[in-house]
Amino acid sequence: MENLEKAIAEIKARMPGLRLKENEPMAEHSSFRIGGPVRALAIPSDVMGLTKLCAILKEHELAPFLLGNGTNILFPDEGLPELFIISTERLTKLFLLPDGAVYAEAGVSLAKLAGFAQQNGLTGLEFASGIPGSLGGGCVMNAGAYGGELKDAIESVVCYYLPEQRLYELTKEQCRFGYRSSLFQNLGGCVILSAVLRLEKGDGEEIAEKMKELNRRRREKQPLDLPSAGSAFKRPEGQYAAALIEQAGLKGYAVGGAQVSEKHAGFVVNTGGATSHDVYELMVHIRKTVYEKTGAKLEPEVILLPPDYRLEDHGPAAPGHRVSGPETE
Ligand SMILES: Cc1cc2nc3c(=O)[nH]c(=O)nc-3n(C[C@H](O)[C@H](O)[C@H](O)COP(=O)(O)OP(=O)(O)OC[C@H]3O[C@@H](n4cnc5c(N)ncnc54)[C@H](O)[C@@H]3O)c2cc1C
Structure with missing residues (x-):
């Protein structure tokens, strides 16, 4: 606790522009609408800010908990007074690379990612358009639906490995994706920053139709x-x-x-x-x-x-x- 308080004081001093919420109720950040306060929730505006935060926490021997859209987490009512959470909600860069692959930061929602692919005539993410998570959370969970999984589209993932304070670019194989599992669940300390997705060329209208149909099925059944x-x-x-x-x-x-x-x-x-x-x-x-x-x-x-x-x-x-x-x- 003492380390955490020192780290928070240092973060405030060294990152004055950081959006930092103290004693934040997690019910507001979870799709379950359940959960008491965590000691601090930081929302860095970019990757640099996120890695700087991680470095300060590491200096105090602390590891943050990463939050995507909070659609796959149950937070306890009594809160987590010892937890420092970093949200990726502002890591939202999304663009096409010169070779046609899609680059997206961890905080991009899967719905936005699927919509972006459709607008660019790229097929392979239709299954993800109704999953309410972010790309980062989606990689951790290898999110999937209707026969598709994120691993089918991922080419590589860039993560910041906390124990070594180093960036790694992992290939799809290195991410060890399995059914709703990945390396990131089993190896602590990996903060997903971004991913490159490789998709096939398709017909924009057909892709939109498929997304509409899958979302209709979702609304009907869920x-x-x-x-x-x-x-x-x-x-x-x-x-x-x-x-x-x-x-x-x-x-x-x-x-x-x-x-x-x-x-x-x-x-x-x-x-x-x-x-x-x-x-x-x-x-x-x-x-x-x-x-x-x-x-x-x-x-x-x-x-x-x-x-x-x-x-x-x-x-x-x-x-x-x-x-x-x-x-x-
Ligand atoms: C109505 C509804 C429908 C759903 N349908 C589906 C479905 O069809 N298929 C499916 O697979 N899932 C589904 N989900 C579950 C959920 O949306 C997915 O698991 C999604 O991938 C979680 O993403 P998130 O951003 O919300 O992650 P969170 O819930 O925020 O986090 C999940 C885990 O990932 C970690 N994490 C998040 N971001 C990062 C990061 N950048 N770096 C490191 N770790 C990180 C968190 O610490 C946590 O351990 C559904 C959920 C709801 C509420």
């Missing part, structure tokens, strides 16, 4: 009217998490304000006033029930904070806890 973080669990191999949860009788099951969506059982939604503990308990319950009833093990897709939180360390919802839903009615 509970986009309620706060969530998308799919709560990853797909176990050869199976669908939503189908398993439904099979376990949990569609509509709720803990406090957190509910297994009635529209799409793969989503945990905030029906109003959900706490992070409601969501944790619901996820623990889903995982346990699905395992008991189907034998399948579900792993969370949502990043759960604090970083050492593991669903498997927690039992099912305690008897008498505010639990409602089909099974308890």
Whole structure:
């Protein structure tokens, strides 16, 4: 804590123009609309500012937590008083390179990136136009939908490796993308700054039509009217998490304000006033029930904070806890 306070004082002195929010409630930065305050949230205006911030934090033996659009994270209600968050929301450079590849900074939204590709007659990112994340978060998660994954379009990623305070340009292979996974999840300390995407030439109108159709399907199937973080669990191999949860009788099951969506059982939604503990308990319950009833093990897709939180360390919802839903009615 002492280091953090010293680092914040130094950041204020050395970076007076930096947008720095102290004791910032994370509910305002998370698509779940859940989460108490973090000690500080900085929003650097460019890559230089971001790396300078990282360097100052490193001098104080601190590592920041990187925030994209906050569409795949659950922040705890009690806040994270020891966390310094850096948001990439202002890293939004996006242009075509002379050889036709697309260069984008980490904070560019996937929707904007897909729209840019369409406007330039480039196909391969239609699947991403409805994913509400940023390119940086998308690379960490290897975001995907409707048969496409970000890894199919990525040629290389530039990241700032905190332990060495060095920039690396990683090829797609070096990023070790897998289903909703990447090197960046397993190797701490990589701050994604930008990526180059290689796309095929296509017909602008056809690309726009495909994006429209995929977004229509998304609106039809997903509970986009309620706060969530998308799919709560990853797909176990050869199976669908939503189908398993439904099979376990949990569609509509709720803990406090957190509910297994009635529209799409793969989503945990905030029906109003959900706490992070409601969501944790619901996820623990889903995982346990699905395992008991189907034998399948579900792993969370949502990043759960604090970083050492593991669903498997927690039992099912305690008897008498505010639990409602089909099974308890
Ligand atoms: C309604 C809804 C629908 C969704 N649909 C899909 C879908 O179809 N497919 C899919 O894959 N996902 C989906 N998601 C989940 C989410 O949008 C994706 O996982 C997305 O890639 C997360 O991006 P983000 O910018 O919001 O990342 P965040 O949620 O901000 O961060 C996710 C992780 O990435 C890290 N991170 C973010 N930026 C950086 C960076 N620059 N450098 C290093 N680490 C970083 C964070 O620390 C965190 O660990 C959906 C979510 C919602 C709410």
